Amino acid sequence: MRVTNLDPMVFASLLLNFLLFIDQVNASVTVQYQLQKQQQMSASIAATASVATYTGEAAYNPKVLIAPPAPDPATTNVQINLAPTVQQAGLSIPLKNPFFGFSIEMSVSAQVYGKNSSFINVPFLNLMANVVERAGEVHIRCGGNTQESAAMVDSNPNGGMISKDYSSVTGTTNTPPIDYTVELIYLLSNISSLVNVKWFLGIPFNDTNFRMQIAQEGSRILGDNLIGMQAGNEPDFYTRFGRRPEGYDVNAYKGEVGQVIEILQDPQYEKVRNKIITPSVASEWNLQDVWDSGLIQENANSIAYISVERYPANNCAAVFGTNGNVINPQDVIGDYLAHSKVRDLVSFYASSTLFAQTQSKPFIMFETNTASCGGFPGISNAFSASLWALDYGLQMAYTNFSEALLHVGGQSVVYNPFTAPPTNVSSFHQWTVGPIYYSVLVMAETIGSSGSARVADLFANDNNDQTPAYVIHEGDSPARVALFNYAEDTTGGHDYTATISVPGTIDSVKVKRLTSKTVTQLNGIYWANQTFGVNFASDGRPMGDLVVDIVTCTPSTATAPDGSTITSSTCLVTVPAPGFALVFLTQSALDESDNAHPTETFATTAYTKAHNTLTVDPSVLATSNGQDATVRKYLGSTSFGTAGGAVGVRVPGVAVYAVSMALGVGMVLRRLV
Ligand SMILES: *[C@@H]1O[C@H](CO)[C@@H](O)[C@H](O)[C@H]1NC(C)=O
Ligand SMILES: *[C@@H]1O[C@H](CO)[C@@H](O)[C@H](O)[C@H]1NC(C)=O
Numbered sequence: 001m002r003v004t005n006l007d008p009m010v011f012a013s014l015l016l017n018f019l020l021f022i023d024q025v026n027a028s029v030t031v032q033y034q035l036q037k038q039q040q041m042s043a044s045i046a047a048t049a050s051v052a053t054y055t056g057e058a059a060y061n062p063k064v065l066i067a068p069p070a071p072d073p074a075t076t077n078v079q080i081n082l083a084p085t086v087q088q089a090g091l092s093i094p095l096k097n098p099f100f101g102f103s104i105e106m107s108v109s110a111q112v113y114g115k116n117s118s119f120i121n122v123p124f125l126n127l128m129a130n131v132v133e134r135a136g137e138v139h140i141r142c143g144g145n146t147q148e149s150a151a152m153v154d155s156n157p158n159g160g161m162i163s164k165d166y167s168s169v170t171g172t173t174n175t176p177p178i179d180y181t182v183e184l185i186y187l188l189s190n191i192s193s194l195v196n197v198k199w200f201l202g203i204p205f206n207d208t209n210f211r212m213q214i215a216q217e218g219s220r221i222l223g224d225n226l227i228g229m230q231a232g233n234e235p236d237f238y239t240r241f242g243r244r245p246e247g248y249d250v251n252a253y254k255g256e257v258g259q260v261i262e263i264l265q266d267p268q269y270e271k272v273r274n275k276i277i278t279p280s281v282a283s284e285w286n287l288q289d290v291w292d293s294g295l296i297q298e299n300a301n302s303i304a305y306i307s308v309e310r311y312p313a314n315n316c317a318a319v320f321g322t323n324g325n326v327i328n329p330q331d332v333i334g335d336y337l338a339h340s341k342v343r344d345l346v347s348f349y350a351s352s353t354l355f356a357q358t359q360s361k362p363f364i365m366f367e368t369n370t371a372s373c374g375g376f377p378g379i380s381n382a383f384s385a386s387l388w389a390l391d392y393g394l395q396m397a398y399t400n401f402s403e404a405l406l407h408v409g410g411q412s413v414v415y416n417p418f419t420a421p422p423t424n425v426s427s428f429h430q431w432t433v434g435p436i437y438y439s440v441l442v443m444a445e446t447i448g449s450s451g452s453a454r455v456a457d458l459f460a461n462d463n464n465d466q467t468p469a470y471v472i473h474e475g476d477s478p479a480r481v482a483l484f485n486y487a488e489d490t491t492g493g494h495d496y497t498a499t500i501s502v503p504g505t506i507d508s509v510k511v512k513r514l515t516s517k518t519v520t521q522l523n524g525i526y527w528a529n530q531t532f533g534v535n536f537a538s539d540g541r542p543m544g545d546l547v548v549d550i551v552t553c554t555p556s557t558a559t560a561p562d563g564s565t566i567t568s569s570t571c572l573v574t575v576p577a578p579g580f581a582l583v584f585l586t587q588s589a590l591d592e593s594d595n596a597h598p599t600e601t602f603a604t605t606a607y608t609k610a611h612n613t614l615t616v617d618p619s620v621l622a623t624s625n626g627q628d629a630t631v632r633k634y635l636g637s638t639s640f641g642t643a644g645g646a647v648g649v650r651v652p653g654v655a656v657y658a659v660s661m662a663l664g665v666g667m668v669l670r671r672l673v
């Protein structure tokens, strides 16, 4: 770790943290890294050669787009005038960490978490530990489309924790039923015993024989680590998906939630009966109708979270070959580099978050990402997604959301925050950390650990689309400032200097930056000079020396109209094009962001033989949530053979890759602390 321009005493606790970390790194890890570096080089050479004809897993799509032109003239100065809390407009409700969590598709559980409760993926634990270090805990939803027809069984024919019955899949986008054993719940529990992960699960709603085993076993095994049970996933799509007859509406759904709540009155459900998450509506039902139905008000004692789900766009036509418009990612990359787009997306929920406040319930974005049906290659897996997700997260915070879960889908999607290696290459390749994982870490540091941070959009620089800024207040004062620069200019001509005017006298501020050479770059993202490297490069621990910049400020005084003296300090902070800077106005603002919890890390220390078959499951692509009516119609009609809509639609083949296994590497957990 190197902390620049800084009295080492100031960062004594930071240093201690680092020494603990060093202590945990053993020699075998160094060897691993060298091996990985060689592998990375050959992997990137192979990738470069095949961009035009890439047919591999979506998660490693090497396509690089062209950045939108930087604005002319360039913004080179942004004035930020901070005010005490009483004068700052638009502050959110008090927010606590974690704000960003993960929604991990249930069907990819074995790939992501590990094969069973005694075979946990070490890089996954490290990735969670990094978040815990900053946010105290991680919230993960084990669920998604595939939770709806999941069934708990005593055992699977393949002896595994999860099996998917592809024989009963009838349509392209039909959700294959998942049969899972109670081992999955033990696995989640064992993860929580190693890193502080809290879980959301979902009661299957594919039909009204609500299979309650997940609530029974979830509550029995996970106890307080189970923090919510979703009652239905996107019920507004149920008629389109053939799960309910025509005419199914908000009131019908409300009746079903009532039935589940009735079942939960049984004593065995004591620990989960007040943890319901509802309504998880996407985009078909009018939200005001849902709030007007009394669903929340009449079941207030049972409900823990009010939820919605949303993707801003979809890539369904390209992935499934429907006759909807195939979106060329190059045409929409600008939508992910514009503050106004983020505001439009989130402001849609402003009246709903106010409603949630009247009900004293947290409002959660239960599943989201850059685009449904797997995301856009070149956007979802590029630095653009880091900046976008961070702006989106802060905009949700400002708009009084309490949490948001970023979706993880496995090998077949582009937008993963992290991707486990395909099992047949895990002997030498490791995990791939995506751009929005960095956003999760940065968001955790931005919100901080006080539990009462309040966020305001500053509408900076005349509400400029490319240079948004937010302030985060703690108590009565601004504590942190978040500065974005969406422009790309490798000459430095669009870097800007924020002139931050802070109330009171301060000598200096500390700055951490999130950087990449270009917005379109797929690898080479750095947070305070630390990175998780290129594809297949990560064991879940940050690499590189931490660099925190110190910026000296200039105090000044002025005379107010009433004759009193006003003291303020001016701090000049540069923000690269493209990039993001988090400015800590006080030492405690920095301490709160990353010193509260020492990191526990886990090293990969043993090899075992592994054998598995990977199969791409279309339902992990989260097909349901895009905005393209044609696609939704297609999805509803062809998947389930209902009438209408399918005429003229090319029915694509399901992409199923059977991956034959070489000797793989398993990772056996060895706890180093
Ligand atoms: C867990 O998975 C590993 C790797 O596949 C296997 O060796 C081990 O026997 C499994 N343990 C149990 C209890 O199933
Ligand atoms: C719901 O899922 C269960 C478990 O996969 C399955 O047995 C049942 O047939 C499904 N119901 C409908 C209506 O498809």
Ligand SMILES: *[C@@H]1O[C@H](CO)[C@@H](O)[C@H](O)[C@H]1NC(C)=O
Pocket: 117, 118, 186, 187, 189, 190, 193
């Ligand atoms: C993991 O789960 C198994 C049950 O499947 C249990 O026997 C074991 O003690 C657990 N390990 C930890 C570390 O919690």
Ligand SMILES: *[C@@H]1O[C@H](CO)[C@@H](O)[C@H](O)[C@H]1NC(C)=O
Pocket: 090, 091, 092, 093, 350, 357, 398, 399, 400
């Ligand atoms: C967030 O909630 C606060 C407190 O109720 C309110 O003043 C503010 O206007 C809300 N913000 C938005 C963007 O709706």
Ligand SMILES: *[C@@H]1O[C@H](CO)[C@@H](O)[C@H](O)[C@H]1NC(C)=O
Pocket: 002, 529, 543, 544, 545, 546, 547
């Ligand atoms: C960033 O970290 C690398 C090590 O990965 C180090 O060589 C480099 O000097 C660091 N940058 C700065 C500005 O300290």
Ligand SMILES: *[C@@H]1O[C@H](CO)[C@@H](O)[C@H](O)[C@H]1NC(C)=O
Pocket: 422, 424, 425, 657, 658, 659, 660, 662
């Ligand atoms: C892994 O599986 C993929 C897909 O079948 C194949 O293209 C690749 O060559 C395999 N890699 C190894 C190292 O076996």
